[in-house]
Amino acid sequence: MNPYKSFSPQAYASPISGRASAADTSAMSVTQLNRQVKSMLENSFLSLRVQGELSNLAKPSSGHWYFTLKDTKAQIRCAMFKGSNRHLNFAPKEGDEVIVQAKVSLYEGRGDYQLICNSMEEAGSGRLQLAFEQLKAKLLKEGVFDASYKKSIPSLVKHLAVITSPTGAAVHDVLSVLKRRFPGLAVTIYPCQVQGAQAAASIVKALQTVQEQQVCDLVLITRGGGSLEDLWPFNEEQLARSIFACTLPVISAVGHEVDFSICDLVADYRAPTPSAAAEIISPDQDNLRIKIDQLQKSLISNINATLANNHKHHQALAARLKSPQQKLQLQQLQLSALRNRLAIPTKDTLNAAKQQLSFNRQKVMSLNPQTMINNNNTQLAHLHDQLVQFTHHQHLNYRHKLSSAAAMLHSVSPLSTLERGYSITITERQTITKYQQVEIGQIITTKLHSGEIESTITNIHPE
Template sequence: MQSTINRQKTALTVSQLNREAKSLLESSFFQIRVLGELSSFSRPASGHWYFTLKDDRAQVRCAMFRNRNMSVRFSPKEGDQVIITGKVSLYEGRGDFQLIVDSMESDGEGKLQQAFEALKAKLSSEGLFSSAHKKSIPSHPNHLAVITSPTGAAVHDILSVLKRRFPSLPVTIYPSVVQGSEAPQQLIQALQAAIHHQTADLIIIGRGGGSLEDLWPFNDEALARAIFDCPIPIISAVGHEVDFSISDLVADLRAPTPSAAAELISPDQDALRIQIDRLSARLERQLRISLNQRQDHLNALKKRLRHPGERLREQRSRLDFAEKRLHALIQKQLTKARYQTDIAARQLERHHPARQIEHMRERLNRADEKLRRAMVNQTDRQRYQLGNLLTRLNAVNPLATLERGYAIVQAVDVDKRSPSGVTNGPVITHANDVKIGDQVINRLRHGNLICRVEAINSQESINSDEAIPSSNNLNSPANTVRNDKEPS
């Protein structure tokens, strides 16, 4: 009896076994990719897909729920060769081994996906996707270049959005096919033309949605490198939101759709006003609802209180107080909204280009005036220094000394080549340098005197009376200088 009880305690129920097996499978296998052929494909009213994936030796049941199969970009059918991505699981109710599918692609798309991943890894290792190389997108572009098919939906969507939001933006369309083997080269040529014209400061390149094969030109390596080397910022808008291409990764910005790209670059001038109006309407609506609710509540209280009294007055007082608080809150919110609007308007006015230009012009005028004052001051200082130098130079100028009545005495050298027959010799600084009868040249401020020495006084110092002969002794021998020749 005891042995039977122990066996019952250690035995698993069928549901426990299936639950443990499911847990073990889901924890042992993470997301996997499986290649096989579709079989027993069914689409019940629930929107889920149930099918069998098989090859020539085995098969496995699969389930793909509605929220996942909506992203499949082709219509699967019996016999299709597909690659599914999902996780291993077990259906507990029947104990069936199955795959829960997250995504499905045709076998051809699988090869393209492999090529996409290989090119993505290559360009990523070279740094083409690095954010350090991304150029900033201008918030207010001056000229837009659009590289796409001129007959496709993408160009129509872009122009429609710009016409509605930013009609003054100039747009140049560079036509190119966006599908097929010739598309990459034409896209590169259109990009080079936009760079050569040098008119656009922003480029949108892209197309509408399609299959992976349709979008494949935007996974071209040469096009990716041309986008990377482009000096103009580029927005890539290829396909739908779920589509990703190499162009999206290498461009300066990716937009989920062409319309979204146009939305991104077109400033909405009325956005703030619309938002304020929407908030104001919402606030008014909420206040009206609140007031109606309170009024209904008050009416209910009136019906319940057949005999008005102190309680009714108290309730009315509380209602009045709540209404005042509500009005005060409304006023406060409206004041706050107006204040924020005024701040935004002042900031916009302060950053207006005209204000900036005026500010820079004032700074330039002040700098010009400061430079002029500095030049005048520098000129005055240089003129003052030049005057001082001239004064100092005049002080040591020998001609200034001669101006006060002094003379320079020089010996006479005979020079037959000179018209006068004599030339200036060395300066005589001592009486012993000459003897009586020698000729000397006295250099005055105006002209020279050739004189003959009649007497010599070799005393080192003489008083003022001896230095300057009086008028009564001018004819004495010691002060007589004979002028043999006319001054030169």
Template sequence: MIEKQALSVTQVNQYIKEVMNRDTVLTDILVKGELSNFKAHSSGHMYMSLKDESGVMRAVMFRSSAAKLRFKPQNGMKVVAHGRITVYERDGQYQLYIDDMQQEGIGDLYVAFEKLKNKLNAEGLFDPAHKKPLPKYPKKVGVITAPTGAAIRDIINVLSRRFSYSDVVLYPVLVQGENSAASIVEAIRYFNRTDGADVLIVGRGGGSIEDLWSFNEEIVARAIYDSHIPIVSAVGHEIDFTISDFAADLRAPTPSAAAELVVPSQNELMDKFNNVYSRLYSQANRILERAKLMLKSQAERPVLTDPRLKLNEQRIYLDRLYQDLTGACTDLFRGKQQAASLAVSRLDGLSPLGALHRGFSVTEDGNGHVIRSVKQTAPGEKISILVEDGRILAVTEKTEETTALSGVE
């Protein structure tokens, strides 16, 4: 026999709860049956059982969901309940946790509602990524609703009070009954064809689920999804939800709230403008005050109060600069003069004229060529001897070759 580890009752209940919580059928389920053992607790929670001919199921509806009910549940009433089934760990009993409930008949509509909602959601009609932002300052607000009734009055009153700069364009439609869904669709398409508004409010006042059913029609949801103009859905009261609410770019709990959402408050805008103006005015004043202080500081400088002081300082500075420049030029001139004298002396030592001054002479032939050798002249030729103070003209009598003197070329 294979030994197995024993589980506690609590562990078993927890495991069963985890399994049921992972089941996609049990976590989003519609159950129809007859109410029995109904009890409305003082806390606001409702406890009951749902039964049919051969079975019974415990159920609970917490206060937050029970407060949204449009009818008073009673024993023997046939209902359709939406919620999730899981285990109540303490007792090990499974039960239905109800988040919405409708009477039978109305419950059939609720079943159709859930079926269409799941279908359109699977197609992506409720995808948040498709939602369009509302314009901040719409010039035209299109309203698609009945021409009479509280909804249009509330919308116009709020828009005129909140932002009177927007024009209101009403497209009157049927909001319930035969052809109402087609009427709403045509209005949405009209505004999109003509670009007749910057934002649309589609809705009506409160009513029963049958009264609001036009806004649960598939053609209305698709027209809202296809609109390139942002749409705010405002159907019924805060507790009412329709397919149009999920398809719209924004859902408002009431028509009045929709009007609040589509336009800014001109009073709030004026307050913001005044705040910005005050900040700019204060900042400008601070800049001016700093400029005044700077000008005052500059004006109090001695150079501006008595300009002669500054002129005297500049005159003294220029005198010193002149003296320094004169001395520097004199020193530079003397240095250059000494260098030139030294260079002249060196050049004199290298110059042929210097050699003449020291007693040497230069002999040239009749053509002015320097005679460096006895071979360059012959007896009887005229020669010219250059000395320091002139020339001596002579005639060669004879030539004699001698050994060159040391140091003499």
């Protein structure tokens, strides 16, 4: 389709000589001309991405934004209406390098050609954000972020390793909080680069040094806030692998509270800011003194109670202790009583023996084979009746469970869903649940209750 088909300059050319009469219909008005040019531009450039530097940014009370997008050799006016700019996740300012998604149009009132922007992103952030998401998905699939691999943070840190820039604001914030809360905590600064192409390798080397020295029991990796490009070393895979393999627990405090990095996700604990990390690591010395006083009082109380109990126990043992003379007299009395019982045979003993003999005779009679057979037959018949009743009951019970399970299976079956008029759309590999899974021109299959439909995608509507 030719986007310029509706406009032909020759069709509106004036005669070579003479003056157009009032009834001359070949001449077009300025409004008509601008309208034709606007239609040509909008039909020719439906949507495109343009990169440039922001200038002359105006944000009137209407909520619409007006600005100029320029590079070293050219510039173009742009408009971004409030329905589009309110969805941005950053605040653009003069001098920012941005990429806009826009269509070319023309402002008929002045005849200025311009861009109508639908979206805007920081130049470079789109590429970096994509790389971030790809690495995040890769490490997530490998289980690097799993909570089962997270090491516990010591309740009372003895020696802290701080990996950061020795001149940055982050190390100042951390040391200030530690000095205020717990000045007795030993801290070693392991200097490294926190920005630039070599920063990730520098941080990895510092982390290796901490482990080799075997002095510290906790590692803090930190730096202040910045753009996505500034914080990118903390999204490098080599740093993520080193933190995951670290033998010491690691706390990550990178950027501000809204900044999230791969370092935060793989670390054993993520603090929103460097100061918050120092708060988490160090106990408050005033609270610690109170707790020590409480433990001291509790220890003294427990010792006193233990001593009192031991004294009572000692007194009880002393009361139970008898002299050897008293013990010999008691044993002599017991010996005399035993001699009397042995010397005088009792009539009760003979009667007990007779009763035992009678009992043994009855037991022998009960062991008669015929009696045992009769008893066993009776017991066998009783057990047979119980087995029949139990089998019948179990049969009914299993039939009921089978019916219930069949009904439940039917209720959740995809075939039952299809019977109610729903359908399932699939590709060759998977069931389609999101519009991102397909693309224009792709063939898809829709399964119905009866039969299937094959379709070709001609358009995709995200909303």
